[in-house]
Amino acid sequence: MAKDFYEVLGVSRDADPAEIQRAYRTLARQNHPDVNKQAGAEERFKDIAEAYDVLSDPEQRRRYDAFGEDFRRVPPDADPAAWRQGRAYADAGAGARGRWSGGGPSGGFGGADFGDEIDIEDLLGGIFGGRGRGGRGRAGWGPGPVPGADHEAEVEVSVEEAYRGTERSLTITGPDGPRTLDVTIPPGVIDGQRIRLRGQGGPGSGDAAAGDLYLVVRIADHPRYRVEGRDVHALLPVAPWEAALGASVSVDTPGGAATVKVPAGSSSHRRLRLKGRGLPHPKGTPGDFYAELQVRVPRNLSDDERRHFEELAKVSRFDARSRR
Template sequence: MEFKDYYKILGVAPDADKKTIKNAYRKLARKYHPDVSDHRDAENQFKEVAEAYEVLKDDGKRAEYDEIRQYGGAHQGFRPPPGWEPSDFRGGGGSHFQGDFSDFFSSVFGGGTEAGSSDFGRRRTYNQRGQDIETEMPVFLEDTLSEESKTISYSLPHYDEHGQVTEVNKTLKVKIPSGVTDGELIRLKGQGAPGIGDGSSGDLYLRIRLVPHPLFDVEGHNLIITLPLAPWEAALGAKVTLPTLSGKINLTIPANSQSGQRLRVKGKGLPGKQVQGDLYAVLKIVMPKSNDSIKEHWQLLAEQAPFEPRAEWSEVP
């Protein structure tokens, strides 16, 4: 059995770091990609490059390989060291390299080959799952209440006839799931980059970004709005018009309301996965612009109202 020098296949030094190994793999994968390469042995070369990367990108498999490399690298006819137990690698752990491993790989790591794969007269195919794609999806607060689908566009990697990676645009109509929150990741299965051979397409991940609203702040699934009040509205009570995401409502302000006080409007927040959020109106007393007449009224109120706003301070020792 021939010993495979995976470092030589990728053209990197044995002490190369992961970034160097990854860059070498990408370069060679483009060069020997079966769909675009004119190289007469492109498929086998591509398979060797993929197998080498499968081992060297993983710390555990690389350590096993380095250990056996010291033993087997000097032998013309490679045999595993006496007592060597293959790790029975099955291509799991998130790997996209599916099957078609060499006999050398199988002798070191175990598994990885299918029945009949030693029949070298049979054409082998390389299957690889497509790349996952992540993109941000801006969502207006009003959109969370809508049943309509939203159109999104994103880019996918594509190999042209020269083996160069280009980007193609794709458009989808997406219905926003109820109860989404800022930063949440939504998975759309099979909408990522196409696979190679019989490999399945990757997935598309949408990172939800709630667009800031000019009136409302977001706390979980609740909305917060600052409600300006005139001093007399806070003192006497009033009915005011309050905007919500679904239209305007009338809100009753109790007499003797205080600045900073919160009034809850049930069910007027954002949709939640279990229940609808609420809207909280935070009261803010706003002083009118002053003139001589207004000053006289304030002065009269100051003289007649038995009110000490800092009375509680006298209780502090």
Template sequence: MAKDFYAALGVSRNATTDEIGQAYRTLARKYHPDINADPGAEDRFKEISEAYQVLSDPGTRARYDRFGPDFRQIPEGAERAASAGGPRGANVHFGQGGGIDFEDLFGGLFGAGSGAGRMSGADQEAELPLSVEEAYRGGKRQVSVTGRGGREYDVAIPPGVTDGQRIRLAGEGGRGRGGPAGDLFLRVRIAPHSRYRLDGRDIHLVLRLTPWEAALGANVPVTTPGGEVKVRVPPGTSSGKRLRLRGEGMPDPRGRPGDLYAEVRIMVPPKPDRRERELFEQLAAVSDFDPRRTR
């Protein structure tokens, strides 16, 4: 089936050279086979590449506009005759294209190499799921990336890596065509945790206290991804108060670590025994504290 080069790039017949180039670059990013794994992407890429090859050259474009699908078969003499009064406005059809100088066409879009026809491989990205503890500690680990033939990579995870941060594996991306391979970027995704909530490098957790610890104050042990630390609870601490421990959050190899925030939640015995009940009753009898009264 005959095709229209202008339609292939999605531009009008009056499009400027800049508009044609912009349309080609947009479509090339979408359909390049190193980026798009769809079975039809390579054929679509060839189609738009040929369309760009023809329409980006003013002389070739003029011949295509003048003679239609057979413009490559028209002798130079016939072209001059047509210029002198031959037929114009022929229907546009799809012709047989030639080769493409990828460096000229892409101009660094895909990291083209220095030689004509050479092209570096595309960078690729995959997700790297980590627990909070793994992100805190960092270290070496083997990672298998889905869709890459079960291949495993030795990855150095920096301590304190944050959600969304990328780890670069040089030369492990898409293969090049006469040029170097691209890079593989592993984007960190930290899994939700039952105890910790991360906000950048800050760690938030719930600190459960007994009524007497909250009322009298205490030094309470708290488990963090980095180990156990002590939290000083001031006397008269109520539920909802946040206690801040500077520097006890996620580490940062290049700067200051995050902080740890412990949010107080006062817990009571779910089933107080006889003695506990007596003590609570005595407290109720002597105390005039009313948390519902505005102070």
């Protein structure tokens, strides 16, 4: 069953870009596979990413609103009303194994004689301006040019490449054998995002355009970073005295080193936010970077360190197991 991208994000069809982005961020956090271990969470996350990819792009959203689930394979200059009419005719004929037949009089569908068998391709060709086929004798009924099929392939990038963009050489195998494409991955792609390469899909028939190739981006696991949508998370180790007294600490982000202020009295798992230092957004607000504190103690204490810790233990009234 076709997915309604608005329903996937839980927004109305007239939602503004900010509302769509808020809905995406909330759902992406809830359904990210690293957070949600329930069955089906990963598929929901992919659906959410695809829906956001389409609805956050004004041109893709316009085409989706006009053509629905067919928006990726509709010719650029197609008329929405004609396309919907053609789909209705095709759907109605699907139960007849792809052919229209009947013994009634002429009429109904542009004067087609239903006493004669009519291919679905002929019917759709007439709707979209195709010429008659094989001497059917009725102008406007025929398959006409048929656009090529859309294809899909996955491309994996690192977090750093997703941040700054990169290039890939992909080998695509088609009817004419393998071919190599040099592809530019733009900055700010997210996991599950689809990149459209116009005209790089299956060849069309007649004078019709080739289909499109859609690259599905996969962000590879990273030893330091965890990505949720456009937000990036990382552990930030700090010394006990930095956590207790407060400190300014350097932290690595995908865009380079940054400085984060650790408030005095911080404990492990406290999250510090660096606004706008996550993955960029080509047309909107970038994600954020979250540093999660991890208080670490020396494994081997020097004599002075041990003495100071022992003195602290004697004078401190702090109870780490107290809920207060």
